[in-house]
Amino acid sequence: MKGKHRTKLHLNFKTKLVLMISLFNISLVLCVSFFNYLWHSQQLTRQTINQTQQIIEQTGVNIDNYIDELYRLTLSPYYNDEIMEEIASSPRTPEEILTKKRTIETFLSSVMTLPRDEVLRVYILTDDDIYSYTRTPYQMEDYDSYKEAAWYKEALSTNNPIYIPIHSEKAFGERRTQIFSVARRLRSKENNNYILGVIKVDANYTGIKSICDKVKLENQGALFVINENEEVVYAKNDLADSSLLYELALQTKNGDFSCYINREKYIVNVTTLQESGLRIIAIHSYNNLTSRAKANLSRTVFLAFICIVASIGIFILFIRRFLHPLYHIIDSMKIVQTGDLTVQVPIEQNDEIGYLASSFNTMTSNLKNVIDRNSELIKKVYEARYLHKVSQYDALCSQIKPHFLYNTLNTISLLIKCGESRDAILCIEDLSRFLRGIMNTDKEIPLKEELSLVSSYLNLQKIRYGDRLSYDLKIEKNTEPVLIPALSLQPLAENTIKHCCEASRTPVAITITSVIQKDQLLIRVADNGPGIPEAILQRLITGLDKKDEENNLEASIGLINVHRRLRLRFGPASGLQITSCAEGTSVTLVIPLLISKEEGILCTEHLL
Known part of the structure; x- marks a missing residue:
């Protein structure tokens, strides 16, 4: 059985020259466009990452300032001598006890809660009684056992305010509400060694939400705030993947890094607040970040190809005119291959191609004479x-x-x-x-x-x-x-x-x-x-x-x-x-x- 032979593609010199120059130009344009795209996308990505890192760090500063304001709010009783006297007093009759309770709770209502909508409950806790003002139908969960609570004991043992991380409690119904608290020890103004009690403020995260809502991330990013218990305090996700945070490893470090989630690349920025332990995570899709660079690459390549096609057309016309004498010589050489050594090429130019035509004519004449003289001798010798x-x-x-x-x-x-x-x-x-x-x-x-x-x-x-x-x-x-x-x-x-x-x-x-x-x-x-x-x-x-x-x-x-x-x-x-x-x-x-x-x-x- 005879094997099948593949037909080889034979191209003439003009076609090879055009293809070589075209491939060179196309390769050059593609390389320049590709490396320009890489450089532009890297610059854009790095700029977005740096801007995002600055934004979330500033957001963290704002959240810390917001918590500091709550700390300062716990100092309000020290600015009212009457309230401090009432807290330090020891009423004996029921009327005095009731008067003391009303005075303190009225103060808590007017001074502590009215200016801030996010403050849900305020407590002044002493060894004898609890004074509170709440906006919720539910009290704090350890209302009856506050003396045994760890935060209460910690507050009594330090002069600094303490932060109670965000946790879930019943506030407005069976659905639990995310609440964080601050507490501070109250001491007598006359005798600093005399501890009057602890003031505690419970607030929801609407204050943090209002700060985070002001953050505008470019290119449809996502912003998350997570507490120390890996619970989401705030979430804003403009990306297509709604389960993005659950796919992302929560044990993240501060700074920026890249990762792949569901086979798509994302850029992640993280900052952790030292005071509250909250982590702010910003996520951007790499494809969204580089979409403008890709569009620019497509436009550049399209325009470059138009220019290449036009230049190839002009170049073909030039080659056809320039190589016409050379093709005449090639046609004559094909005749020589058949054995006809009498063919002669007309000399049209005085340049290198004209010299080639003259040399071809001389070669064919000399070759014919040599072959005629030696062919018989070679045959005899062989x-x-x-x-x-x-x-x-x-x-x-x-x-x-x-x-x-x-x-x-x-x-x-x-x-x-x-x-x-x-x-x-x-x-x-x-x-x-x-x-x-x-x-x-x-x-x-x-x-x-x-x-x-x-x-x-x-x-x-x-x-x-x-x-x-x-x-x-x-x-x-x-x-x-x-x-x-x-x-x-x-x-x-x-x-x-x-x-x-x-x-x-x-x-x-x-x-x-x-x-x-x-x-x-x-x-x-x-x-x-x-x-x-x-x-x-x-x-x-x-x-x-x-x-x-x-x-x-x-x-x-x-x-x-x-x-x-x-x-x-x-x-x-x-x-x-x-x-x-x-x-x-x-x-x-x-x-x-x-x-x-x-x-x-x-x-x-x-x-x-």
């Missing part, structure tokens, strides 16, 4: 080199057969003379298989068939040397179908027998292995012989790489012969690699491979 390489290969192959046949027939002759007819018959059968394999193959055969030829040869030699010779084939299955030159391994095995079995009586073991590594077929013929002396090994390696072809052919029909055949067939990446030591000699035959991905097979890379 054919001569090709025939020379083929003749060299054929000559190398033909030299192997007489040498091998001489050794084999000599072995069979010795067996017959020794009366070993059975072994001689086996030798003749192996020789027959070997010769039949050579005659039935061309100059390249699969590795599997080459190994069969080598096995026949080694069997012949094993009959000659007996137990002194053994061999082992360790061939990987994926290497068996790879094509190699015929009789590439037999000379290597023959060389091993010649230099090991004939030179020594020590048993010789030959191992032939094959493996594929990094797109190469490696066939290794190793023996356990005495090795090659260092001087001879160096001369042999030098002979492999020697460029004098006649010397190589005369030097050996063994290793050098095989090495030259591989180089002629597969190029310089192929050949023999020889290593030797006292424990034996290893000759590796290297053949480059091509891996066919479509058919999943291995094949040798032919150079001929």
Whole structure:
């Protein structure tokens, strides 16, 4: 099945130039607009954060001043000597007791509550009685047990006024009302060590609400006032998320920070009042803060694109006029590609493009003359080199057969003379298989068939040397179908027998292995012989790489012969690699491979 080919988009020079300049301008405008948007939005956000922080801090100051006014209100009895005397007096008769109660409560009504609507209840508490004026049907919750209340004991123990944090109490019905209180110890004006009692003022948060209502947050923000019990005293939320405060962690620190609530970014400003413990929290949506910057970015990008489109139109007209002579040259070059070297370009300008046209005309004329003179010569040289390489290969192959046949027939002759007819018959059968394999193959055969030829040869030699010779084939299955030159391994095995079995009586073991590594077929013929002396090994390696072809052919029909055949067939990446030591000699035959991905097979890379 043929694979699908994707159609490549080919653009001409003019289109590429226009696209490049357009992309550059668009990228530049987008980068400038984006970074300008980031800078503007950051400046606007920081300015809003600073302004908001100042606003809530000023709001906190106003709330503290409001609470200080309530503190000062608790000093009112000290400005009325009659009231102080009444509080210090000790009436005996019921009439005196009633008169004292009316006098004090009238004072509380006129002085303490009338000027302020947020004051709900005022109490003067002594050890003997409670004097009060209330605007609610309910008294304070610890009315009957005020002496045991913590705030009462704290007020008696200090000269400073105390603040009772906002808490819920019944005031106008079953629904509980948020109330905060201030209390102060009353002492006799004649004797400061004499404590008369405690004055306590209960107020709702309408005073705080009136202060917070005056706060105007830009960009639809939200403002919350929270007491120490994490209860909301005041809330104004112009944001879309009505549950914003419940999603926000209440354990916030003073200052500003950003957070994400329901996947939306918010800017939060917080300030805490030291006296009352109230926290004022202002929240802004980051999207609302940067909405104007985004709108400005959109307008900037829109206007920039209009300018870019107009400039591209003007630039296209300019390029079309400027590049017209160049396109004429390109059309002529396309004609030259078809083989027509007689084409000439008219010279319309005296600038660089005119020089290019003149050079093109000269080049085509010279090229035509050179090609006409050299084409026939190049063809002849190529054919001569090709025939020379083929003749060299054929000559190398033909030299192997007489040498091998001489050794084999000599072995069979010795067996017959020794009366070993059975072994001689086996030798003749192996020789027959070997010769039949050579005659039935061309100059390249699969590795599997080459190994069969080598096995026949080694069997012949094993009959000659007996137990002194053994061999082992360790061939990987994926290497068996790879094509190699015929009789590439037999000379290597023959060389091993010649230099090991004939030179020594020590048993010789030959191992032939094959493996594929990094797109190469490696066939290794190793023996356990005495090795090659260092001087001879160096001369042999030098002979492999020697460029004098006649010397190589005369030097050996063994290793050098095989090495030259591989180089002629597969190029310089192929050949023999020889290593030797006292424990034996290893000759590796290297053949480059091509891996066919479509058919999943291995094949040798032919150079001929």
